[in-house]
Amino acid sequence: MAVFTIQQNGGALKVSRDGVILSTRINLFELQIEIRNNTLLFLPEGTRIDFNVDTVTGYANAEAVADQVGNFIFNANTGV
Amino acid sequence: MAKVFSRAGGFLKFKEDSFVKYYNLNEIEITVRDNKVNFPDGNGYLFSNVSPSFASNEIFADQIGTWQAEAQAGASGGEDVNAVHVNQANEIAGVTSKGTPTVNDFLLIEDVADGNSKKKITIGDIPATSDVNAVHVNVANEITAIIEKTTVSNQDEFIIEDSSSSFVKKSIKRKTLINPINNNTETATTLTPNIDEYEQESVNDLATALTIGAPTGTVASGMKLILRIADNGTARALTFNAIFRAIGVTLPTTTTANKVLYIGCIYNSQGSKWDVIAIKEEV
Numbered sequence: 067m068a069v070f071t072i073q074q075n076g077g078a079l080k081v082s083r084d085g086v087i088l089s090t091r092i093n094l095f096e097l098q099i100e101i102r103n104n105t106l107l108f109l110p111e112g113t114r115i116d117f118n119v120d121t122v123t124g125y126a127n128a129e130a131v132a133d134q135v136g137n138f139i140f141n142a143n144t145g146v
Numbered sequence: 147m148a149k150v151f152s153r154a155g156g157f158l159k160f161k162e163d164s165f166v167k168y169y170n171l172n173e174i175e176i177t178v179r180d181n182k183v184n185f186p187d188g189n190g191y192l193f194s195n196v197s198p199s200f201a202s203n204e205i206f207a208d209q210i211g212t213w214q215a216e217a218q219a220g221a222s223g224g225e226d227v228n229a230v231h232v233n234q235a236n237e238i239a240g241v242t243s244k245g246t247p248t249v250n251d252f253l254l255i256e257d258v259a260d261g262n263s264k265k266k267i268t269i270g271d272i273p274a275t276s277d278v279n280a281v282h283v284n285v286a287n288e289i290t291a292i293i294e295k296t297t298v299s300n301q302d303e304f305i306i307e308d309s310s311s312s313f314v315k316k317s318i319k320r321k322t323l324i325n326p327i328n329n330n331t332e333t334a335t336t337l338t339p340n341i342d343e344y345e346q347e348s349v350n351d352l353a354t355a356l357t358i359g360a361p362t363g364t365v366a367s368g369m370k371l372i373l374r375i376a377d378n379g380t381a382r383a384l385t386f387n388a389i390f391r392a393i394g395v396t397l398p399t400t401t402t403a404n405k406v407l408y409i410g411c412i413y414n415s416q417g418s419k420w421d422v423i424a425i426k427e428e429v
Binding site: 139 | 153154155156157159161164167168169171173219
């Protein structure tokens with residue numbers, strides 16, 4: 067079980083796992099997400115968050131996380 | 147289960163059962179071919195099998211283009227939570243109000259004379275509108291247009307401007323309006339009635355001889371004036387100015403001790419006289 071956090075950093079998505087920021091910054095302008103069986107998968111980067119065992123701080127489920135990332139993309143597009 | 151498409155920020159969101167796919171609207175390319183709208187991952191969907199419903203594959207694809215533009219330009223009205231929209235209720239009600247507007251405050255308008263382009267004006271710029279029901283100081287035939295009451299009551303109300311209170315508007319009952327205005331004088335050697343102010347002059351406890359002078363003020367033929375004189379227990383001499391003319395009576399030359407004396411006069415413009423038509427003394 068891991069605890070993830072997500073954060074927008076300009077045009078990138080910062081993801082941390084158990085307090086450790088993942089070295090890869092996910093490009094918000096090309097990011098896609100798939101959710102299957104409560105598991106969220108960032109494409110093409112590959113980070114996987116399994117909501118059957120993992121959590122993301124501040125979000126109840128995978129779809130809520132993905133929706134927020136959509137807002138990050140919108141913000142990045144509009145300069146927020 | 148429906149295949150539901152929507153925009154989620156910068157994503158095109160596709161949901162079917164527990165599967166959710168988020169396509170990045172910044173790089174998505176779609177094609178309309180083989181009677182489907184085809185996505186880069188190889189999936190294709192028929193317009194009639196998705197939600198919301200579309201009239202054709204082309205309109206379905208156009209909607210994705212619209213979402214793409216909204217995501218990239220922030221064009222969606224719903225994304226700006228502080229915007230005011232043409233089709234949303236209670237948005238202006240949520241704006242902070244100004245308790246006391248001034249003529250220099252700005253208003254937002256759309257100018258019909260300039261293609262409805264947005265412009266600002268001040269409250270002071272707003273053209274004055276007339277109250278069609280108001281009564282004005284310079285417009286004729288307004289009072290004549292009001293419904294007439296044909297029988298008068300003492301409780302009827304009139305509008306006046308109070309001369310003793312900076313001419314503020316007040317109401318007054320007819321009963322009060324027709325009450326005579328009396329002026330009391332505690333003894334005097336000369337009484338000069340002021341007919342602009344009073345309808346009755348009363349001299350009480352007269353302690354000296356009294357001369358009734360010519361009244362002051364603007365006269366009108368038929369105007370009434372009552373003089374009421376009472377001495378202080380001793381008869382006092384009375385002298386009348388020549389403007390007072392006896393009509394069928396004799397002007398009194400003295401009071402009778404302790405008797406109230408009434409003198410009734412009517413102004414007669416023919417000859418400019420105050421005609422004395424009644425002398426009545428207490429028995």
